[in-house]
Amino acid sequence: MPFEWIVAIRYLREGRAQSLLILAGVAVGVGIIVFLSALISGLQVSLIDRTLGTQAHIVLRRPDEMPRPLLERDGPVAVTAHVERPAQRLRSILQWQQVLDSVERMPGVVALTPTVTGSAFARQGTANRAVLIRGVDPAGFLRIIDVGSKITAGRFDITGTDAVVGSELAAALGLTVGDKIRLSAPDDRSEVFTIRGIFDIGNKDANERWVFVSLRSGQTLLDLIGGVSTIEVKVADIFSAESIAQRLSARTGLEADSWMKTNTQLLVGLRSQNTSSYMIQLFVIIAVALGIASVLVVSVVQKSREIGILKAMGTPTRRIIRVFLIEGALVGLVGSVLGVALGAGLSLFFASLAKNPDGSPTFPVDLNLALFLRASIIATITGVVAAAAPAHRAARLDPVEVIRYG
Amino acid sequence: MDDPLLRLEDVTKDYGERVVTRVLHGISFTLSSGGFTALIGPSGSGKSTLLHLLGLLDRPTSGRILLRGCDTGELGQHALGRLRGRTIGFVFQFHHLLPAFTAVENVMMPILADRGRADDEMRGHAIGLLERVGLADRMHNRVTDLSGGQQQRVAVARALSMTPALVLADEPTGNLDTQSGDQVFALLRQFNREQGTAFLIVTHDPCLAARCDRIIELVDGRITSDRSGGDGQWDSASDRRDGRCGD
Numbered sequence: 001m002p003f004e005w006i007v008a009i010r011y012l013r014e015g016r017a018q019s020l021l022i023l024a025g026v027a028v029g030v031g032i033i034v035f036l037s038a039l040i041s042g043l044q045v046s047l048i049d050r051t052l053g054t055q056a057h058i059v060l061r062r063p064d065e066m067p068r069p070l071l072e073r074d075g076p077v078a079v080t081a082h083v084e085r086p087a088q089r090l091r092s093i094l095q096w097q098q099v100l101d102s103v104e105r106m107p108g109v110v111a112l113t114p115t116v117t118g119s120a121f122a123r124q125g126t127a128n129r130a131v132l133i134r135g136v137d138p139a140g141f142l143r144i145i146d147v148g149s150k151i152t153a154g155r156f157d158i159t160g161t162d163a164v165v166g167s168e169l170a171a172a173l174g175l176t177v178g179d180k181i182r183l184s185a186p187d188d189r190s191e192v193f194t195i196r197g198i199f200d201i202g203n204k205d206a207n208e209r210w211v212f213v214s215l216r217s218g219q220t221l222l223d224l225i226g227g228v229s230t231i232e233v234k235v236a237d238i239f240s241a242e243s244i245a246q247r248l249s250a251r252t253g254l255e256a257d258s259w260m261k262t263n264t265q266l267l268v269g270l271r272s273q274n275t276s277s278y279m280i281q282l283f284v285i286i287a288v289a290l291g292i293a294s295v296l297v298v299s300v301v302q303k304s305r306e307i308g309i310l311k312a313m314g315t316p317t318r319r320i321i322r323v324f325l326i327e328g329a330l331v332g333l334v335g336s337v338l339g340v341a342l343g344a345g346l347s348l349f350f351a352s353l354a355k356n357p358d359g360s361p362t363f364p365v366d367l368n369l370a371l372f373l374r375a376s377i378i379a380t381i382t383g384v385v386a387a388a389a390p391a392h393r394a395a396r397l398d399p400v401e402v403i404r405y406g
Numbered sequence: 407m408d409d410p411l412l413r414l415e416d417v418t419k420d421y422g423e424r425v426v427t428r429v430l431h432g433i434s435f436t437l438s439s440g441g442f443t444a445l446i447g448p449s450g451s452g453k454s455t456l457l458h459l460l461g462l463l464d465r466p467t468s469g470r471i472l473l474r475g476c477d478t479g480e481l482g483q484h485a486l487g488r489l490r491g492r493t494i495g496f497v498f499q500f501h502h503l504l505p506a507f508t509a510v511e512n513v514m515m516p517i518l519a520d521r522g523r524a525d526d527e528m529r530g531h532a533i534g535l536l537e538r539v540g541l542a543d544r545m546h547n548r549v550t551d552l553s554g555g556q557q558q559r560v561a562v563a564r565a566l567s568m569t570p571a572l573v574l575a576d577e578p579t580g581n582l583d584t585q586s587g588d589q590v591f592a593l594l595r596q597f598n599r600e601q602g603t604a605f606l607i608v609t610h611d612p613c614l615a616a617r618c619d620r621i622i623e624l625v626d627g628r629i630t631s632d633r634s635g636g637d638g639q640w641d642s643a644s645d646r647r648d649g650r651c652g653d
Contacts, residue, residue, distance in 0.1 A: 001523070001524060002522055002523050003518045003519055003521075003522050003523065003524070004522075006518070006524065010506045010507060011506060013506075014505075014506040305502065306504050306505075306506075309498075309502045309504065310504075310515070310519060311487070312461070312463055312490070312496055313490075313491055313496070313515065313516045313519055313564075314487050314488055314489075314490045314491015314492065314516065314519060314520060314568075315487070315491070315519035315520075316484060316487060316488070316519075317483075317484070317487070319519060319522070399463050400458050400463045400464045403458075403463070403498060403502070404454060404458075
């Protein structure tokens with residue numbers, strides 16, 4: 001074993017109480033970092049999961065209709081003209097089959113499905129509710145939003161004139177599986193559907209308004225025969241949704257809205273949560289670094305005579321410096337291993353404290369190897385950095401002074 | 407002509423910045439290989455300062471110190487440290503062993519610090535030295551568990567571990583009872599005779615000085631006498647008790 005390691009390990013073992021205290025200090029610091037990170041990223045993952053439970057990562061639709069001004073915008077003559085914005089009708093995406101092919105080839109896209117979406121009324125007896133018709137291809141759609149697992153009664157079956165409605169709508173209209181319901185779209189297109197399933201996807205608005213029918217029924221009702229109004233896309237990395245959306249928009253000429261754009265507030269919230277978490281971690285790291293540094297400074301003072309003797313014996317200064325850097329690194333590493341265990345234990349304990357009715361934890365924690373490695377690496381580097389000042393103090397010791405007065 | 411082991415040429419040493427105190431005034435002498443020299447003088451005469459200069463722990467204010475003809479003033483701090491570690495061994499008044507380590511580890515330490523990595527040969531060498539100073543059965547004890555005399559013998563073994571050409575000993579027996587002191591002194595003599603290691607021993611004790619081959623006396627930072635000592639045949643413990651000590 002190299003000289004530096006032998007001396008560093010022996011010194012740490014020698015200063016038992018000091019070493020234990022500083023290890024405990026590092027462990028608590030790392031434990032807090034692990035616990036805080038696990039809790040915050042766990043909460044964020046569940047928040048994002050819940051948000052993405054009712055919407056596709058990216059939704060493609062035709063750009064709004066705008067009248068084309070006849071005057072050149074950048075022309076030399078300034079002309080004031082009032083351009084009236086027209087009311088938007090429901091229109092099909094042009095050549096959507098080719099668009100589908102081209103979207104599918106975009107890297108990062110894992111699933112996509114064409115849908116027709118439009119407003120209608122649901123009638124049951126004299127009761128009337130405004131609803132959103134969602135004409136989908138069941139197999140494709142379930143890969144985008146998993147309604148299949150959120151069915152509370154019946155099943156997700158929308159062949160022919162079958163429909164699946166949300167729990168709120170079912171309650172409002174007194175519907176159960178097997179009941180009939182009339183869906184009326186504008187221009188007096190209407191059709192009677194049989195309820196095959198009732199879903200609850202944890203979003204009141206969707207539960208109240210969504211009515212799933214087959215793509216063909218949707219097209220008929222909304223007068224889009226052979227057409228689709230939107231293409232819904234799922235991507236592999238949810239945080240790349242916005243950049244993929246921009247690329248899709250450029251490639252297809254369609255309007256592409258990512259979930260990140262439609263949930264800006266959520267993202268801002270998550271980001272500020274991250275910032276405050278990083279601030280707390282930073283101050284914990286500083287506190288740990290000061291702790292390590294102060295213990296090592298004391299250790300250098302206590303051992304100044306021995307350091308002087310080592311130097312008198314011809315020990316190169318860089319070796320002396322390394323002894324203390326290694327001590328710092330070891331304290332950081334060993335402390336962080338203890339801290340990871342502490343933080344993980346604390347997280348699991350916290351997660352087990354409160355449970356939702358379905359058995360999932362109220363405070364989900366996200367413990368993973370990357371977090372543990374990150375915490376350990378940060379603690380080890382902190383140890384080395386904290387040891388730098390004491391190490392240089394040791395290096396500056398004059399052996400003559402130490403031997404004479406030591 | 408061969409260069410002497412160590413040559414001092416008109417060495418002075420000042421301390422202090424605003425009030426300069428000259429501790430050593432123009433010291434010149436040489437130490438030859440295999441010599442056994444005592445450095446005596448009253449307290450405050452500059453013995454320790456001189457020892458530190460000889461040991462390359464400190465640099466002179468003026469004058470030159472040549473080690474085997476090489477001017478040590480021209481060496482950088484790092485090179486000086488290496489040269490010191492390989493050429494000069496130290497025995498201090500207070501053993502100055504490393505308390506966290508065992509006897510054999512303490513003896514290995516200079517070699518370890520020089521080469522950077524422990525090996526079996528190093529350990530064998532250290533064990534051999536501890537056997538020669540009569541501590542074969544104590545080598546795995548922590549040095550804090552040893553008696554004063556044993557500690558000083560470990561320190562002697564450590565000073566010799568790099569097989570230095572010169573060992574500087576600062577009051578090596580000053581803190582020991584007579585018997586332990588004699589034991590340590592006898593060891594120094596033994597290594598001097600068997601290995602040809604040169605020794606320079608700083609001492610207050612005229613009896614000890616008398617048993618050296620050469621005696622340099624320092625008073626107020628100047629060499630006042632440089633003479634050959636006794637023949638080293640003293641069997642001092644009994645002599646001293648009889649008060650038959652001295653020149």
